[in-house]
Amino acid sequence: MNIGIVGLGLIGGSLAIDLRSCGHTILGVSRRRETCQQAVGRGIVDAASTDLESMVAADVVFLCTPLRAISSTVEHLLPILPPTTVITDVGSVKASVVKTIAPQWQNFVGGHPMAGTAESGLDAALSGLFVDRPYVLTPIDSTPVEAVERVTSIIAPLQCRIYHCTPEDHDRAVSWISHLPVMVSASLIAACMGEASPIVLKLAQQLASSGFRDTSRVGGGNPELGVMMAMYNQETLLSSLYAYRNQLDQVIQHIEQKDWGALERQLKQTQQTRPQFL
Numbered sequence: 226m227n228i229g230i231v232g233l234g235l236i237g238g239s240l241a242i243d244l245r246s247c248g249h250t251i252l253g254v255s256r257r258r259e260t261c262q263q264a265v266g267r268g269i270v271d272a273a274s275t276d277l278e279s280m281v282a283a284d285v286v287f288l289c290t291p292l293r294a295i296s297s298t299v300e301h302l303l304p305i306l307p308p309t310t311v312i313t314d315v316g317s318v319k320a321s322v323v324k325t326i327a328p329q330w331q332n333f334v335g336g337h338p339m340a341g342t343a344e345s346g347l348d349a350a351l352s353g354l355f356v357d358r359p360y361v362l363t364p365i366d367s368t369p370v371e372a373v374e375r376v377t378s379i380i381a382p383l384q385c386r387i388y389h390c391t392p393e394d395h396d397r398a399v400s401w402i403s404h405l406p407v408m409v410s411a412s413l414i415a416a417c418m419g420e421a422s423p424i425v426l427k428l429a430q431q432l433a434s435s436g437f438r439d440t441s442r443v444g445g446g447n448p449e450l451g452v453m454m455a456m457y458n459q460e461t462l463l464s465s466l467y468a469y470r471n472q473l474d475q476v477i478q479h480i481e482q483k484d485w486g487a488l489e490r491q492l493k494q495t496q497q498t499r500p501q502f503l
């Protein structure tokens with residue numbers, strides 16, 4: 226199949242590598258000419274261009290640009306494509322993307338491969354990124370079954386775990402387990418950097434080990450992605466942040482009041498419930 230990938234960065238490049246090794250012909254589009262040249266030179270894509278016109282030959286187009294570029298990309302892309310082309314995207318937020326594209330393009334299937342690293346750009350692309358990771362599809366009532374089946378047939382060989390849900394449920398769920406953790410983890414790093422003593426700060430940095438590595442990882446990732454999550458999932462993320470602040474206040478209260486029993490009950494409960502997420 227001819228597969229178009231718009232946005233040859235971490236996710237677009239990683240998809241290109243894996244889908245090409247599945248035998249598909251990969252047509253890439255990216256913003257910068259150097260990225261296109263690099264993608265062809267490294268054998269990541271069969272052809273690449275900065276011009277969306279090349280997407281006319283694609284059976285399926287994956288939109289892999291940053292979220293803020295999706296609507297302008299779609300505006301330029303739709304007049305070029307035959308109506309049979311299936312479009313899907315990889316954006317980390319779904320309701321706003323689906324609301325933008327679905328009314329304009331029948332054969333659109335919202336998607337979100339839930340895999341990533343702290344790096345960005347084509348240099349960060351790697352093979353096998355999606356193995357055993359969730360890949361969420363968010364078809365709506367008007368989405369043709371054939372379009373969902375076509376996207377599914379392309380992504381299933383990546384050995385990802387495919388889930389279906391509404392765009393709104395997706396955004397609420399990822400707000401808890403992806404967008405909230407980014408903000409919490411970033412706040413943790415910022416709070417530590419607020420240590421007044423340079424000697425203590427330096428010592429903390431030297432002593433930081435696996436616990437800090439785990440809890441700070443997502444706060445040390447691509448800032449643009451974090452801003453996009455907040456911008457495009459604002460209301461839902463705010464609800465999660467308010468709930469988190471309440472939890473934190475509760476912990477503070479237990480400690481201030483030396484209510485070790487209540488603190489222990491809470492920590493026992495979180496110890497028991499964590500495995501339900503992982």
Ligand code: NAP
Pocket residue numbers: 231232233234235236237254255256257258260261289290291292294298315316317318337338339340341342344345346347447450453
């Ligand atoms: P990324 O590494 O920055 O890649 C995006 C690439 O798109 C850029 O490297 C840029 O390449 C290109 N680009 C930017 N504007 C463009 C435009 N107008 N037209 C064509 N190409 C353009 O970002 P990413 O992490 O792959 O994220 C891409 C999408 O995946 C986002 O929607 C994000 O929400 C989603 N996502 C990210 C992750 C993650 O953990 N990173 C996980 C799941 C989903 P050049 O400037 O070099 O041409």
